[in-house]
Amino acid sequence: MAELRITPLHPVLGAEIEGVDLGAPVDAPTRAALGRALAEHLALVFRDQRLSPAQYLAASSVFGPPMEQHYSQHNMPDHPLIGLIWHRNGQQPAEQWHTDHTNRERPPAATLLYGIEIPAAGGATSVASMRAAYLGLAAEERGRLEALTTFNGLDGHADTRAEDREKYGAPVEHPMVRMHPVHGSKAVYFHVSKATHISGMTPEASRAYMADLLDRMIRPDLVYRHAWRKGDVLVIDNRATMHRAHGDYDRRQSRVLWRIIVEGDRPRLA
Numbered sequence: 001m002a003e004l005r006i007t008p009l010h011p012v013l014g015a016e017i018e019g020v021d022l023g024a025p026v027d028a029p030t031r032a033a034l035g036r037a038l039a040e041h042l043a044l045v046f047r048d049q050r051l052s053p054a055q056y057l058a059a060s061s062v063f064g065p066p067m068e069q070h071y072s073q074h075n076m077p078d079h080p081l082i083g084l085i086w087h088r089n090g091q092q093p094a095e096q097w098h099t100d101h102t103n104r105e106r107p108p109a110a111t112l113l114y115g116i117e118i119p120a121a122g123g124a125t126s127v128a129s130m131r132a133a134y135l136g137l138a139a140e141e142r143g144r145l146e147a148l149t150t151f152n153g154l155d156g157h158a159d160t161r162a163e164d165r166e167k168y169g170a171p172v173e174h175p176m177v178r179m180h181p182v183h184g185s186k187a188v189y190f191h192v193s194k195a196t197h198i199s200g201m202t203p204e205a206s207r208a209y210m211a212d213l214l215d216r217m218i219r220p221d222l223v224y225r226h227a228w229r230k231g232d233v234l235v236i237d238n239r240a241t242m243h244r245a246h247g248d249y250d251r252r253q254s255r256v257l258w259r260i261i262v263e264g265d266r267p268r269l270a
């Protein structure tokens with residue numbers, strides 16, 4: 001087994017991992033240790049990686065099987081399981097707090113981002129612990145959320161192709177609080193623009209409640225802000241976090257990340 005060194009990056013979440021070359025095959029004990037580290041720290045950073053698309057895909061499978069993304073127009077032509085995040089081809093930075101692909105029955109356990117071109121300043125990715133956010137709510141509201149579900153789809157996502165909406169747009173119901181499959185801790189779970197509504201609420205009231213929750217729950221002390229360096233791989237645990245991009249960089253500079261999502265379990269509360 002590789003000798004892993006795990007250094008926390010923030011009091012609440014995030015850790016840097018040293019001692020693993022993601023460009024080489026990762027042995028079974030190291031894979032298991034990395035899976036446990038992700039569940040514990042919720043965001044992992046590997047520095048100075050030099051990966052081909054095939055090596056990156058192989059490395060991502062440490063965290064689960066790579067799955068198709070519904071922005072097929074941004075897929076890498078020869079490696080369609082890798083999506084290109086690049087704000088010069090019409091994409092807008094995802095500045096709203098969210099967790100990825102909640103319109104899937106088995107949403108991604110993790111999202112991997114690999115820094116290919118990084119602007120000189122700005123353009124960070126922030127990750128918030130929704131486990132800590134859950135614990136920060138009053139007991140009464142935790143109970144309320146535990147009784148609610150969201151219905152998720154691709155309605156209103158004009159940036160998706162008709163073929164992707166056809167494949168991945170059918171409504172999917174998820175609990176608003178989910179238990180982590182590795183250790184059973186609870187986290188608040190929803191996507192404010194993928195959820196068409198919350199059970200028993202109108203779409204308008206649902207959106208207002210989710211926006212209010214985000215405002216109240218995501219306090220600065222629950223957020224790890226990742227300042228990118230070229231060659232970083234950031235792995236985000238989607239089961240217990242939300243994340244957002246920061247668009248605060250000079251658009252004459254390029255910001256290119258390669259994204260992979262890996263399949264997880266169906267979210268459940270018990």
Ligand SMILES: [Fe+2]
Pocket residue numbers: 094098099100243
């Ligand atoms: Fe995302």
